[in-house]
Amino acid sequence: MSDRTSAPSTQPLLQPVQLGALKLPNRVVMAPMTRSRADNEELAPTALHATYYAQRAGAGLIISEGTWVSTDAIGFINVPGIYTDAQTAGWTKVTEAVHSAGGRIISQIGHVGAVSHPDHLGGRLPAGPSAINPQEMSFTPDGPKDTVTPRALTAADIATTIDTYRQAAANALRAGFDGLEIHAQASHLVAQFLNPRLNQRTDAYGGSSEKRAQFLFDVVDAVSSVWGSDRIGVKLSPYWRREPAFTADAEMLTDYDLLLKRLSDTDLAYLHLVGPEPDTGTDDTFTAFTRYRAHYRGAVIANLGFTQASGNELLERQLAEAVSFGAPFIANPDLVDRFTHGHPLAAGNRDTYYAGDAAGYTDYPAVTGSY
Ligand SMILES: Cc1cc2nc3c(=O)[nH]c(=O)nc-3n(C[C@H](O)[C@H](O)[C@H](O)COP(=O)(O)O)c2cc1C
Numbered sequence: 001m002s003d004r005t006s007a008p009s010t011q012p013l014l015q016p017v018q019l020g021a022l023k024l025p026n027r028v029v030m031a032p033m034t035r036s037r038a039d040n041e042e043l044a045p046t047a048l049h050a051t052y053y054a055q056r057a058g059a060g061l062i063i064s065e066g067t068w069v070s071t072d073a074i075g076f077i078n079v080p081g082i083y084t085d086a087q088t089a090g091w092t093k094v095t096e097a098v099h100s101a102g103g104r105i106i107s108q109i110g111h112v113g114a115v116s117h118p119d120h121l122g123g124r125l126p127a128g129p130s131a132i133n134p135q136e137m138s139f140t141p142d143g144p145k146d147t148v149t150p151r152a153l154t155a156a157d158i159a160t161t162i163d164t165y166r167q168a169a170a171n172a173l174r175a176g177f178d179g180l181e182i183h184a185q186a187s188h189l190v191a192q193f194l195n196p197r198l199n200q201r202t203d204a205y206g207g208s209s210e211k212r213a214q215f216l217f218d219v220v221d222a223v224s225s226v227w228g229s230d231r232i233g234v235k236l237s238p239y240w241r242r243e244p245a246f247t248a249d250a251e252m253l254t255d256y257d258l259l260l261k262r263l264s265d266t267d268l269a270y271l272h273l274v275g276p277e278p279d280t281g282t283d284d285t286f287t288a289f290t291r292y293r294a295h296y297r298g299a300v301i302a303n304l305g306f307t308q309a310s311g312n313e314l315l316e317r318q319l320a321e322a323v324s325f326g327a328p329f330i331a332n333p334d335l336v337d338r339f340t341h342g343h344p345l346a347a348g349n350r351d352t353y354y355a356g357d358a359a360g361y362t363d364y365p366a367v368t369g370s371y
Helices: 049-054 085-100 155-174 189-194 214-226 251-265 285-295 310-314 328-330 335-341
Strands: 017-019 022-024 027-030 061-068 107-112 137-140 144-147 180-183 232-236 270-274 301-302 323-324
Touching: 022 285, 027 335, 049 085, 061 085, 061 323, 085 107, 085 155, 107 155, 155 180, 155 214, 180 214, 189 214, 214 232, 214 251, 232 251, 251 285, 251 328, 285 301, 285 310, 310 323
Parallel strands: 027 061, 027 323, 061 107, 107 180, 180 232, 232 270, 270 301, 301 323
Antiparallel strands: 017 022, 137 144
16 A cells, blocks of 8 residues: 555545535545335334444544435335434434534435335335336335336426425434435436436426426425525436436436536535446546536535545545545445555445344444554
């Protein structure tokens, strides 16, 4: 390992940064990760969640696992929500534990729209921008199932849905979070609206790139009315690849260029931008982040497949303000210490990524002492 990588004082990842109103002591962000431990009727986080997040309080910023804004938003088992008092009380214990350990945590809120399944919705059809099957998988209590053709959201449904984001934002504020991230990536509802193959609406929410982005702008406005925009982030990417609906073709990339330009005027704390999988063949990571930088004027948290070395290099090239790490945080609760002191990283057990109890969740040890 080079001196450059291991010297704490010179590593860009270990420098403080301010993103909007969020002050981070280092630039190592914990990416949002669904871990499916809310194994209770209420879908509320428990003391186990508080322990898990507090163990990771050394991160410059923790972004919580994606949490549901309503019962209609559900698309995976044992994932906590933030739409009831019991869930909000559970999250309050989590934020208190993280703050007591010296950390900062924001809530990621989301809705899977058409990628839900009748099994999650008491037999009802899921709803999306248009009645088009996204041809994804939904993880139901009986295991993974193919998605179905959803019903199209009505204008009234859209207004109600945006209101659930506002209410979730209010609950997150009440729970003591430091900010909020809108999950607009992967195959989530916002990404469905942004996608011309899944959004064939002819009203204010579809028909052009600008109109397909209207749902996201309405959600940003709704949650900003609760928090102020300088504590709000949005996780986005054109590179989510699930054919036939999601492919990073030229139209998608151009749509996102325009979207980033327009989001530059919203004074968000940050955009959390995900690069291409290394094998997409469309772009390499640094090229993608150069393109993002050309279109977005605000702060960027960069994600996907970063290592300590590539994260430091991206920051050195000034292509982002911070870097988020997902999988590395699962088995390395003290990831920042390991980067600081050059400790090797542990590998996580994939069998317990999305299932189980404390095993594979809170039992990964921190390295004690330093070299
Ligand atoms: C177990 C697991 C669960 C995830 N759950 C979420 C989630 O709830 N919300 C989200 O936006 N991304 C989720 N992701 C994606 C991560 O936030 C991140 O984009 C991805 O892991 C790539 O970063 P990495 O290469 O550092 O792991 C998840 C990833 C993993 C590994």
